[in-house]
Amino acid sequence: MTSKQNQTPTCLRPYSNRRGIIGWFDSRHLNLERYLYSMHRLAGIVLVGYLFVHVFTTSTRLRGPAPWDAFLFTIENPLIYVGEWLLVAAVALHGLNGIRLILAELGLSIGEPQRPIYPYRPKSITGRQRYLIWFLMIVGGILLIGAALEYLVFVPLVSHGA
Amino acid sequence: MKESTLWLLHIIAALVLVIAIPIHMHNFSTLLRPLGAPGYELALSWAFVSSRARDIFYTVTYIALLGAATYHGMYGVRSMIYELALSKSLERISSILCFLAGAGLFVFGTYVAIAALFL
Numbered sequence: 001m002t003s004k005q006n007q008t009p010t011c012l013r014p015y016s017n018r019r020g021i022i023g024w025f026d027s028r029h030l031n032l033e034r035y036l037y038s039m040h041r042l043a044g045i046v047l048v049g050y051l052f053v054h055v056f057t058t059s060t061r062l063r064g065p066a067p068w069d070a071f072l073f074t075i076e077n078p079l080i081y082v083g084e085w086l087l088v089a090a091v092a093l094h095g096l097n098g099i100r101l102i103l104a105e106l107g108l109s110i111g112e113p114q115r116p117i118y119p120y121r122p123k124s125i126t127g128r129q130r131y132l133i134w135f136l137m138i139v140g141g142i143l144l145i146g147a148a149l150e151y152l153v154f155v156p157l158v159s160h161g162a
Numbered sequence: 163m164k165e166s167t168l169w170l171l172h173i174i175a176a177l178v179l180v181i182a183i184p185i186h187m188h189n190f191s192t193l194l195r196p197l198g199a200p201g202y203e204l205a206l207s208w209a210f211v212s213s214r215a216r217d218i219f220y221t222v223t224y225i226a227l228l229g230a231a232t233y234h235g236m237y238g239v240r241s242m243i244y245e246l247a248l249s250k251s252l253e254r255i256s257s258i259l260c261f262l263a264g265a266g267l268f269v270f271g272t273y274v275a276i277a278a279l280f281l
Contacts (some may be wrong), residue, residue, distance in 0.1 A: 061278055088187075146193060150202075
């Protein structure tokens with residue numbers, strides 16, 4: 001190690017992210033918040049991809065009614081309905097977990113800092129934080145059931161008479 | 163722009179999306195027909211799509227929603243890339259690519275929303 005590196009404070013040295021993207025999904029010794037972190041990212045990437053696809057496919061309307069109807073014909077199939085349900089799942093997960101993260105960012109759900117006492121259960125991932133997670137999971141579950149009824153029952157059977 | 167300002171904008175865009183996306187999606191819900199939603203089939207019909215496209219209220223809200231979604235999404239992707247602890251030059255390149263992709267999408271989406279006013 002050079003003398004220059006010796007002088008650099010630890011907090012300013014380049015951080016070695018050895019686990020990389022694989023680390024997002026390595027669940028060993030991880031808690032519920034870490035699973036939500038990984039799923040939040042995965043859902044975010046899916047939604048960014050969908051945003052591009054959505055803007056480009058809906059631009060078909062500029063070409064008039066016939067191309068629009070042809071586009072609608074292509075999306076009337078069970079795979080798309082399942083995809084739409086999964087999309088709602090991604091939106092629900094990312095949105096509800098995002099609300100939790102914003103509340104934590106504002107310090108509203110993690111409580112005040114406390115002296116670490118054995119067995120070192122940090123207050124930031126217990127108490128109000130956990131209750132909030134369970135509450136948002138229940139809301140997410142209700143949304144998923146509603147979306148399943150919508151895209152897997154009503155749309156295919158009622159709207160299109162399949 | 164300072165990183166803290168970019169982060170604050172990311173949070174503000176998220177709050178906009180939390181409110182705007184359910185409103186945007188409710189139009190397509192058959193389950194919410196009793197609450198006044200047009201339902202999946204009607205909302206996607208040409209008559210309904212073109213009438214919404216000609217409404218300046220929808221044009222403005224589409225552009226605002228697109229702006230918030232694009233900024234939030236591309237800043238999120240950039241943050242994930244930064245967490246991989248790449249070299250400074252790769253970070254700069256990824257920032258530029260995220261900016262160009264986001265700007266391209268926003269310009270194209272805005273063009274579509276404005277051009278659709280004349281359908």
